[in-house]
Amino acid sequence: DHLGDSDHHVYLWSRSKEFCDHFNQxxxxxxxxxxxQFSTHITAVGPQFPSQxxxxxxxxxxFAIPTEGVRSNLAALKPLLNFERLPLLIFVNKGIEASTQCMTLEIIADELGPGVAKAATFLSGPSFAKEIVRRQPTSVAIASLTLERAQKAAEVFHQPWFRCYTSDDPIGVELAGAMKNVYAIVAGAAEGxxxxxxxxxSLITRALSEMTRVGKAYGANPLTYLGLAGVGDLILTCSSPLSRNYTVGKRLAAGEKIDDILKTLGSVAEGVATSKxxxxxxxxxxxxxxxxxxxRRADDFSVAFVYTGKDVKERAQWLMSLPSVPELDLPENELSEPVRRLRAKLGM
Ligand SMILES: NC(=O)c1ccc[n+]([C@@H]2O[C@H](COP(=O)([O-])OP(=O)(O)OC[C@H]3O[C@@H](n4cnc5c(N)ncnc54)[C@H](O)[C@@H]3O)[C@@H](O)[C@H]2O)c1
Ligand SMILES: O=P(O)(O)OC[C@H](O)CO
Structure with missing residues (x-):
């Protein structure tokens, strides 16, 4: 809606004929x-995959779909793309693929090659859709390994009510966006x-420390975590029941089962798959x-999601009883397996 609201002509693909018919009317x-009331600059197309x-x-x-759907959609898109004249690719999903532990940058490299991954852009930051459509002043980070592409994407999105800051650290931005969803579940559980x-x-601050350590291990810029995609989105999502991930945590603490919560949530909570x-x-x-x-419970990976009711409480007590450690500590762990894999896929 933001792009339609900014006078771009937008085609919105949906897999639902009912949605397309209703939207276009x-x-x-x-x-x-x-x-x-969405912009009239938007035309819904579907339910078939977009045509050549x-x-x-x-x-x-x-791409505004959950991370779990990115790989299959890129595979479907591949034969339709003209690699000599690629469109600008913008990803707004915030997650890590559960079965492969790949971030979106890697999924793109797998499906479309390292050149396309390096030119792809990633938009992240504190941005509830419900507030964007009401033109609440919002700011985000847009990152790419090709900074000119991030700048181009920023120009497309930038409006007086929507500020875009550019970044050349898509790894840091992507990991931050994915990880904050996991901590939002914990914050919701704490409130519950x-x-x-x-x-x-305390939770937000220590979550930021954990996120920064993962980013640093991947070779991301630790300062990214002080930005909109890091602490900005973490504060938002760990403080508001508007967040679906926070809501999942709160309902878990109330004793609901994860399957029941996900069935009734009506929308994706990326932190659930990403926690795995x-x-x-x-x-x-x-x-x-x-x-x-x-x-997640360390000893049982087959359970879809585990900490409910009493377990959430026990886990909170366990966290508080851990021994004292230095507060500020960044690892030098850039040659670990996930980092080697990512770099090899991107030819870095
Ligand atoms: N809603 C927000 O405030 C917000 C803000 C910033 C980023 N995001 C991120 O954007 C992504 C999507 O979130 P959302 O709020 O739009 O979720 P949503 O659950 O409301 O909508 C996702 C849409 O994607 C469709 N979809 C799911 N799997 C698909 C697949 N395999 N192929 C094609 N379509 C598929 C669903 O049918 C649904 O229409 C998430 O990663 C989320 O973290 C959301
Ligand atoms: O509703 P959530 O928890 O997916 O959060 C939405 C956005 O990521 C907030 O920036």
Missing amino acids: HYRSIHQLKDH SLIDKIDILL LGFENNTRA ALKSVIEDLELDLPIANSV
């Missing part, structure tokens, strides 16, 4: 943001347990990240 959604003629005429491809402001501030991927990533990086590790 009323410029309204049937699922999320039902009360919002549509792909040929577009300048920008924006009745913990108040001191607890939330993150557990493997931090094991491979040989980092000790107790908060991230709290989200």
Whole structure:
């Protein structure tokens, strides 16, 4: 909607015929943001995958789907792309693929090659869709390994009510966006347990420390974590019931089962799949990240999600009883397996 609202002509692909028909008649959604009147610059297309003629005429491809769907969609898109005249690729998803522990940069390299991954752009930062459509002043980071591409994407999105800051650290920006969702689950659980402001501030600060350590191990710029995609989005998502991930945590603490929560949430909470991927990533990086590790039980990976009711409380007590450690500590771990894999895929 932001791009349509900024006078770009937008084709919005949906897999639902019902959505397309309804949207094109009323410029309204049937699922999320039902009360919002969308821009008339948007045309819904679908339910079939976008056609060759549509792909040929577009300048920008924006991916606003959950991370778990990115790989299959890129594979479907590949035969339709003209690699000599690639559109600008912008990704807004925030997650790590659960089965492979790949971030989106790697998924793009796998499916479309390292050249396309290096030119892809990643938009992240504190940005609830519900507030963007009401033109609430919002700021985000847009990152790419090719800074000119990040600048181009920033120009496309930048508006008086929507500021874009550029970054050449897509690894840091992407990991930050994915990891903050896992910590938002923990923050929601803390609220659900009745913990108040001191607890939330401690959680956010220690989560930022864990995120920065993972980023540093991947060779990301630690300063990225002081930016919008890092602490900015972490504060937002760990403080508001508007966040789906926070809501998942709060409902878990109230004793609901994860399957029931996900069935009724009505929208994706990326932190659930990402918590699984993150557990493997931090094991491979040989980092000790107790908060991230709290989200999944170490001894049982087959359970979709584990900490409910009493377990959440026990985990909170466990976190508070850990021995004292130095507060500020960044690892030099750039040759670990996930980092080697990422660099090899990107030809770095
Ligand atoms: N909603 C927000 O405030 C917000 C803000 C910033 C970033 N994000 C990120 O954007 C991504 C999408 O979030 P959302 O809020 O739009 O989620 P959503 O669940 O509301 O919508 C996702 C849409 O993607 C479709 N989809 C799911 N799997 C698909 C697949 N395999 N192929 C094609 N379409 C598929 C769904 O049908 C749905 O229409 C997430 O990674 C989220 O973290 C969301
Ligand atoms: O609702 P969440 O938890 O997916 O958060 C949405 C956005 O990532 C906030 O920036």
